[in-house]
Amino acid sequence: MDEHTFCAVAEAIQLLQEKWTLHIIRALLPGPLGFNELGRAAGGCNPATLAQRLDRLESQGILTRTVESVMPPRTSYKLTCSGYELQEVIDAIDRWGRRNIPGPGAGARPALEHDEAAATAR
């Protein structure tokens, strides 16, 4: 799109803002996982989306897909070093989130900040 905003930054943002991407990477940080296992660890990603993300992340060189056995099916996804470097991104988000998101565990502040009224009364 805009070559003027370009550089890696915009590209990276574009990539990381896709739904589930960060969750997937985060789930994969502790170690390799299988497909369904990963979907659950990411917080319940449905298989269609998961497969798509995985595809993209693999072709981006962020993770690798290793078929351990075809039948009984067993596949393992693990981060490449490029993927592990995303830890610092997630760490940064983590740090920010703990400081700036109300959250249920934030003491005497229940999560009543649900402003889903954005519907604007259609």
Place this chain on the structure above:
Amino acid sequence: MDEHTFCAVAEAIQLLQEKWTLHIIRALLPGPLGFNELGRAAGGCNPATLAQRLDRLESQGILTRTVESVMPPRTSYKLTCSGYELQEVIDAIDRWGRRNIPGPGAGARPALEHDEAAATAR
């Protein structure tokens, strides 16, 4: 959701992965902008989405909307300190992107330092 995965991190990811959010914040780092101005600076966000994101970011305390004059319309959006703290998230993505994204030139793409003075904008 998963109690173990939950808390601020997942929330923050959820928030930041919405389309344009990070672009908007990034565009706002150098200083406050108006609505259309911001939409363009973010890379061409359409007004509907922009308004929605802005709404959410404001109610999250990440930015403030100041109406400078109603007619001729002039509004200014600027980050709060909570918003500025996202700089380190964007920096992390930036750093990662420069290292790990091939880039449009697919080769030696010198990293132009065009927006590094953002922190002083206040």
Place this chain on the structure above:
DNA sequence: CATAGCGCTATGTCTTGTCAAGTGCTATGC
């Protein structure tokens, strides 16, 4: 022998983002 699990694709629905146009007004160019 029935059930549940694996990795993953195909289906239809619902949510989300996008385009295009339009509002009331003012500051500019001719």
Place this chain on the structure above:
DNA sequence: GCATAGCACTTGACAAGACATAGCGCTATG
């Protein structure tokens, strides 16, 4: 003085994306 373009947004129709669900061939359990 009038046309044009800009401002900050809203609305409504539409496309793209994510969703739940079911299912494939197979095997390791109960």
